[in-house]
Amino acid sequence: MDRPWPQDSPPPPPVPHPDTVDPAVLGALLARHGWRRRGGAPGHYARWTPPGRLAGGTSLLVPESRDFPDSGDLLGEALMALSRSAAPSAREVLTALAVPGDEIRWRRAVPESPGGTAAWTAQERLRTAARDTLLAGALATRGRAGYYGARHRRAAEAWLERVLTGPSGTESAGRELTVFVPVAEDGRATSVTLLRALYALRDAADYHRATGGMEAYDAAVAAGVCRELTDAVIALVQGTEGARVALEWAPAAGPPPGFAARPDPVEFSPGDLPGLREAGARYVRDEPSPPVLITGAVVRLRRTGPGGPGTVRLRVLSGADVAQVRITLDEDDYRIAGHAHLVGLPIQVRGRLESRGGFRRLSGATGVTPVQVDEAERDRLVKSLQENLDFFEEACGGGP
DSSP, X not given: OOOOTTOSSOOOOOXXXXXXXXXXXXXXXXXXXXXXXXXXXXXXXXXXEOSGGGGGSOOEEEESSSOSTTHHHHHHHHHHHHHHOOOHHHHHXXXXXXXXXEEEEEEEOOOOOGGGTTHHHHHHHHHHHHHHHHHHHHHHHTOOOSOOTTTTHHHXXXXXXXXXXXXXXXXXXXXXXXXXXXXXXXXXXXXXXXXXXXXXXXXXXXXXXXXXXXXXXHHHGGGTOOHHHHXXXXXXXXXXXXXXXXXXXXXXXXXXXXXXXXXXXXEEOGGGHHHHHHHHHHHHHHOOOOEEEEEEXXXXXXXXXXXXXXXXXXXXXXXXXXXXXXXXXXXXXXXXXXHHHHTTOOEEEEEEEETTTTSOEEEEEEEEEEOOOOHHHHHHHHHHHHHTHHHHHHHTTOOO
């Protein structure tokens, strides 16, 4: 299936085969998305009609179980009718059936604008805020921190590729967006982490507004709150009269242990913004610079002359959850790094990941040492060197 995030016009979801659809799950999804049950044969099938202005159009006959001979035919006809329905909710139901997942819905109270002229920019703001909210949840699933910066970002952004978006629709005008988070492969863990973090952030905002204290924001880090989440919520609320995030568990999987079947939505208002901004700044300021032992391949060297200290950029192979780091080395260590790069070897170095700049710089570097790697990795590093030989000679002072 094509992954529509973050495209503006996702392709239509596939129509699932009737044999793969549980009638009870289909009924639960129709009810969740506003379809109304209007009679039918009790115990055999139910008739469902779409919400809103389309209520007088398409209707679906959905069997209540597979106990009857015509259940498969009824399911097939209902699924085909859904695929042809003009109701935006029909697409969301088909998406939820195609990839069983938890539904997360963002709503923004955006002021009306003449002729819908603000719909496009409002939708872009909503999509960006929703993506950043999910990214914060994915980061917190991989470990707790007040500020992540570049840490865990590659894995979290790769996970986002599995998330599906519901139809935007021009009628929403940037007010509503739904995404579907697959339950498998850490999807449920991310949904749970994000919901806990949003509840903790709401409680911290209430405490701050009542007392002016920041203690609740500090404690909320243990529940998954971080600078990335406060920034996402600020972006969600700015320019609105308020915003809310609601989560619905995948009907096929049910709620996780300890959670309500229908979790309460979380709401934020412009009055929360000062506390959220103060908390975000506090998270960056208080996040420690951790000591690390990094193994990385040299991908860039630079210094102002043929001698003296220089700056090295490493592609991190192990030791830190970031893609690259920059290091300032004295002349001897810079020469060791250059020689290791020439022969296709990575180096190992100790230091502290600086929180300033997002944990992309290593300070206090010591113990620069070349390390052995397998032949395949060494060949790849040598090939990279050959492709950038002119740049390397210039960086080492051999160029004009």
